[in-house]
Amino acid sequence: MVGYLGRxxxxxVPTLLGVSVLAFSLxxxxxxxxxxxxxxERANARAVAELRHEMGLDQPLPVQYWRFLSxxxxxxxxxxxxxxxxxxxxxxxxxxATFELAVAALLIAVGLGVPLGVLAARRRGGWVxxxxxxxxxxxxxxxxxxxxxLLLLWLSVGVGxxxxxxxxDPGLAVPSVTGFLLVDTLLAGRLDSLFDALRHLxxxxxxxxTIPLSVISRITRSSVLEVLQxxxxxxxxxxxxxxxxxxxxxxxxxxxxxxxxxxxLQFGYLLGGAIITETIFAWPGLGRWLLLSVQAxxxxxxxxxxxxxxxxxxxxxxxxxxxYAVIDPRIRLTGDEA
Amino acid sequence: xxRFAEWHPGxxxxxxxxxxxxxxxxxxxxxxxxxxSPLVAPRDPLAQNLAQRxxxxxxxxxxxxxxxxxxxxxxxxxxxxxxLRVGVVAVAISxxxxxxxxxxxxxxxxxLDLLVMRLxxxxxxxxxxxxxxxxxxxxxxxxxxxxxxxxITGIPVYARLVRGVVLQVKSLExxxxxxxxxxxxxxxxxRAVLPNCVAPLLVQTSLGLATAVLDAAGLSFLGLGAQxxxxxxxxxxxxxRELILDAPWALTxxxxxxxxxxLGFNLLGDGLxxxxxxxx
Numbered sequence: 001m002v003g004y005l006g007r008x009x010x011x012x013v014p015t016l017l018g019v020s021v022l023a024f025s026l027x028x029x030x031x032x033x034x035x036x037x038x039x040x041e042r043a044n045a046r047a048v049a050e051l052r053h054e055m056g057l058d059q060p061l062p063v064q065y066w067r068f069l070s071x072x073x074x075x076x077x078x079x080x081x082x083x084x085x086x087x088x089x090x091x092x093x094x095x096x097a098t099f100e101l102a103v104a105a106l107l108i109a110v111g112l113g114v115p116l117g118v119l120a121a122r123r124r125g126g127w128v129x130x131x132x133x134x135x136x137x138x139x140x141x142x143x144x145x146x147x148x149x150l151l152l153l154w155l156s157v158g159v160g161x162x163x164x165x166x167x168x169d170p171g172l173a174v175p176s177v178t179g180f181l182l183v184d185t186l187l188a189g190r191l192d193s194l195f196d197a198l199r200h201l202x203x204x205x206x207x208x209x210t211i212p213l214s215v216i217s218r219i220t221r222s223s224v225l226e227v228l229q230x231x232x233x234x235x236x237x238x239x240x241x242x243x244x245x246x247x248x249x250x251x252x253x254x255x256x257x258x259x260x261x262x263x264x265l266q267f268g269y270l271l272g273g274a275i276i277t278e279t280i281f282a283w284p285g286l287g288r289w290l291l292l293s294v295q296a297x298x299x300x301x302x303x304x305x306x307x308x309x310x311x312x313x314x315x316x317x318x319x320x321x322x323x324y325a326v327i328d329p330r331i332r333l334t335g336d337e338a
Numbered sequence: 339x340x341r342f343a344e345w346h347p348g349x350x351x352x353x354x355x356x357x358x359x360x361x362x363x364x365x366x367x368x369x370x371x372x373x374x375s376p377l378v379a380p381r382d383p384l385a386q387n388l389a390q391r392x393x394x395x396x397x398x399x400x401x402x403x404x405x406x407x408x409x410x411x412x413x414x415x416x417x418x419x420x421x422l423r424v425g426v427v428a429v430a431i432s433x434x435x436x437x438x439x440x441x442x443x444x445x446x447x448x449x450l451d452l453l454v455m456r457l458x459x460x461x462x463x464x465x466x467x468x469x470x471x472x473x474x475x476x477x478x479x480x481x482x483x484x485x486x487x488x489x490i491t492g493i494p495v496y497a498r499l500v501r502g503v504v505l506q507v508k509s510l511e512x513x514x515x516x517x518x519x520x521x522x523x524x525x526x527x528x529r530a531v532l533p534n535c536v537a538p539l540l541v542q543t544s545l546g547l548a549t550a551v552l553d554a555a556g557l558s559f560l561g562l563g564a565q566x567x568x569x570x571x572x573x574x575x576x577x578x579r580e581l582i583l584d585a586p587w588a589l590t591x592x593x594x595x596x597x598x599x600x601l602g603f604n605l606l607g608d609g610l611x612x613x614x615x616x617x618x
Binding site: 030146 | 357457460463464471472478576592593601
């Protein structure tokens with residue numbers, strides 16, 4: 001297991017180096033002088049020269065990359081051009097909001113998607129199956145920005161069950177300890193605040209979770225169908241085990257590897273989709289911040305955001321790979337299949 | 339030509355698949371919309387009429403008007419031209435560049451293959467929409483740059499797909515035999531490799547068109563793609579967001595248009611996969 005872990009982590013090094021080169025290149029691929037672009041057309045020559053110097057743009061490229069990389073490894077991603085705040089600080093402040101949103105969306109997607117997929121496989125060809133398959137196809141085709149707007153229109157503006165935007169009602173705000181609002185409200189012992197935070201979270205999480213929900217229910221269905229045909233499952237039925245036991249203990253466990261892969265990949269989608277969702281619901285997270293940084297041509301911030309998201313995505317996939325090894329000893333022992 | 343015959347019946351089967359047919363019909367509707375929009379659109383999609391801002395749907399304006407008094411029906415019809423073009427151009431970029439990379443990398447193998455595939459891994463380490471946003475951040479927001487950005491995000495998918503087929507085909511006995519008989523690289527690629535790529539690429543292209551249309555609309559929604567007043571569906575929804583209280587009808591048609599066109603490509607791709615995948 002340790003060897004497997006080591007090999008998987010060693011494989012990440014070239015990928016992450018590549019990510020850093022790509023993020024570094026962002027600034028240099030900008031047509032024209034990046035310092036001028038960031039400060040705007042009307043900036044005077046001295047300010048531009050100062051920024052060039054501050055960002056080290058007057059150094060040779062290898063020197064610049066080396067500085068960028070060593071600073072990044074120490075957690076220093078430079079300062080935002082717009083706010084003059086450290087990029088790492090800005091990201092740390094916003095990361096919990098995005099993480100909370102992504103996890104909530106994933107919980108919805110897995111919590112509904114896996115049971116629906118199992119149900120569809122069990123009732124193959126029936127109306128439940130048809131409904132799940134059709135629903136999931138529409139789900140993957142839905143633009144989440146449209147779905148988000150419809151949810152707002154219907155459930156916020158229309159019946160008024162959910163708030164229009166933000167994470168919590170300002171009147172119910174609690175002191176920030178962890179940045180994770182659901183945790184902070186619990187720490188403060190304020191159930192009314194927790195409930196309000198959940199109400200704020202519901203619609204964005206639902207909008208963001210729709211595509212993963214659809215994808216997960218489809219892969220669960222096909223994976224379970226495949227396992228249902230195997231001999232040992234027939235044996236389990238023949239032993240007279242109940243449907244619940246056969247499905248939960250015998251089938252699902254073996255159907256889990258492809259499902260986990262897809263869940264890992266969907267997490268990347270969630271991080272990307274958060275940019276759109278956060279924009280619709282004015283959710284103060286990393287995605288919205290990244291978009292505003294792109295619009296302001298704040299390249300230091302964009303570099304940092306891009307690297308952080310890629311890092312999280314890569315780490316999530318590593319965790320998924322490790323989970324395989326936990327579930328399936330064959331992967332752990334041969335090692336190369338992952 | 340034996341290979342050709344192998345996928346051809348599959349293709350026929352695919353065209354009898356119910357889902358694929360519905361998908362084709364949907365795509366057909368949008369193609370007709372795109373082709374005929376200048377003829378059938380009741381009004382100029384860009385013409386403003388401030389006296390008739392935010393009109394609810396009526397006989398005069400079947401889908402209502404937006405905040406500049408523009409006819410939403412005409413804008414949605416013209417939008418089909420933009421979205422289909424974006425999808426086709428973006429997928430063409432991914433297919434051509436990714437396909438070439440996969441072909442060369444898989445065919446020649448060795449260090450080149452290793453390096454190229456690590457590079458593809460790096461691209462895959464970014465969620466697609468984030469990579470697209472990064473590209474647009476560099477190039478500047480415009481419809482053309484959005485197409486390029488979405489095209490770039492698809493490159494690793496096609497590269498891996500084609501490389502996989504190449505590796506599989508390379509190990510087939512008849513290919514080894516052909517090589518032993520003196521067939522050159524070009525001949526092997528044309529006669530053995532490419533025909534085997536057709537079926538999986540057909541499926542991937544159809545699904546890729548769905549993703550491309552969706553992602554490009556998302557970029558425009560974020561203000562990073564088509565710019566106002568272009569009648570692009572995502573950009574129309576972005577404007578519609580401000581009108582959610584006053585003119586909810588401005589949200590309906592563009593969203594439905596995106597949904598149905600993307601659904602069409604997804605249905606077609608799914609149907610083709612069912613028909614062409616030997617495991618199915």
